[in-house]
Amino acid sequence: TPNSPIAQEMVRDAILEKHRPYGLHRLGITMHVYADTWAHQGFAGVLHNINEVDDAKETSKSGIFKKTLGGILSNFLDDAIPPLGHGRALAFPDMPFLQWQYLDGRGKLIPRNNPADFIEAAEQMCKAMRRYQLGDPTAAVTGLTAATRAQIESMFAEIVFEDGEKRHQKWLDAIRKGVFTVCGKVDLDDYFSRGNDSWKADALGTSFDMPVYPYQSHFLESHWKHFHDAIQAHRFNVVYNILPKYGICAA
Template sequence: MQIDFHHATTYVAARLAGFEPEDAQIVAYAAQYVDDATSSGTVHFDNKAMYARISTAHRMIDKRNAETLANHLVWVPFHFLPGNGGLPAGENPDGRFIEKIICTPDSPIARDMVRQTIVEKDKPYGLHRLGVAMHVYADTWAHQGFAGLLHPVNEVEKAEELGNSGGFKKKLSSVLNNFLDDAIPPLGHGRALVFPDMPFLKWRYRNYHGAEIVRDNTDLFCEAANALCMAMQRFIAGDADADVPGLGDRDRQTIEDLFRTTTKEDGDKRHDAWLKAIKSGKFSFGPEIVEYAGKGKGSWKEAALGTNFDLPVHAYREEFLTSNWKRFHDAVLAHRFHVIHDLLPSYGICAA
């Protein structure tokens, strides 16, 4: 998934779940920032204070993608949550251990991840952690069938668009199948390029078992949007088992229509279309202005550290401790620790 879903759709789902606009903005920003927080290391301040942050994403062309530990600590907990074959703790899917690592939509592991986010909702970074969890949860639909490590399990053959699902360029299939197959490492859905991320696309491919997989991304993304809304309704209720309604029929149809008819390949252009739909009052919560700046002017990072990010030492301000940027990084540390050290081991998975 790209910024149109992780930011705009998440914002819509948060508002429809019952969050006020300011809190929905935090959740949606954090959800998208998981894709944009590619830097790690220690921030030094002029009063000798320090803050260590981790990255939650690597660009696809990044030497760290060839490092096994880096993959386990980034792609596994934040983008390709292992699914254990959709089975509960104590049970194992057929086949080798790698089958436990493959991402599975709405798996018991994913639900347990959301549950822990609700249990710890009162932390200062509770909303930010919810946004992180919503990114990971949504990706279990888009990234299903792939794993967040270098492995033949991520092989893709004969990927192609089905019908005219939105004007997606068929030449991309040709490039993928004829030229790039051996050039792209089998990490995540790298060998499927952006096929899993296009909300309007119907497509098929053959997986590493040789089985034909057919996907309607719109149906999958609608399921994800409804699941996010329900998860956030439970977060507001403070009850991970609450009986909640999810999306209303009218809003769900509006979401589906936007997925199907917004057919630009560029995620930023689809994001713009979503922001215009929100501003024009397409949804039942009425017209609202929503913005996102992942870096530079207006970003969380600028608000926390100032305009010059490259300084070796930053001026310390007391408000840094309560900044959205710090709370986001606090949240991703808490999320990663729980997933790697508590959640996955309870399913018999040792990831790092």
């Protein structure tokens, strides 16, 4: 559910824990999960018929799909992908430009307007990050400026690639060039998931999976260590502190 009480508690706790060495890493993880409460709405992280996706159709005119959405899904579904989360919808919920619809497991028509959902997510994420800067989860803050909102909406409409990595690169390029007036040009470092320039290689000496790694003197301060600490802190808090308040028991 978008911006649910559970999601709001998750954001609140990340803000209150900003002083941790992994505070920014946890914020990034939290914002990803927070955004997904919009993108993945209507799907549940359990095996359930609610996650069925039938008769999917694009209602916008992106022009990038060689087949209908239903045709694409028919190549993957049936018994290949169980009805878990948004697996049966593939990456359609995560495409900012896409408007589409499908029948869920109850036979109910579900219209989806990703651009509208994503801009609302951006608005709430902006407020969350302003509160993070202040260290106050209840601070009265503003969201997106009118100019930034228009810039984001324009990019949602113009960056029309099925490949998420291509979309990501376009956003990075725009940030580096100063497209967003709210921040101007930003000198962003490239991120490498593998190889000598990866966080893992920096922390462990190599990005290859090894049974034993030589200890690096800066390991405890490395991004790789902080990121994994943040994941554990985030998961523990959600599973053992937040969800039980709402009668949810997760393993």
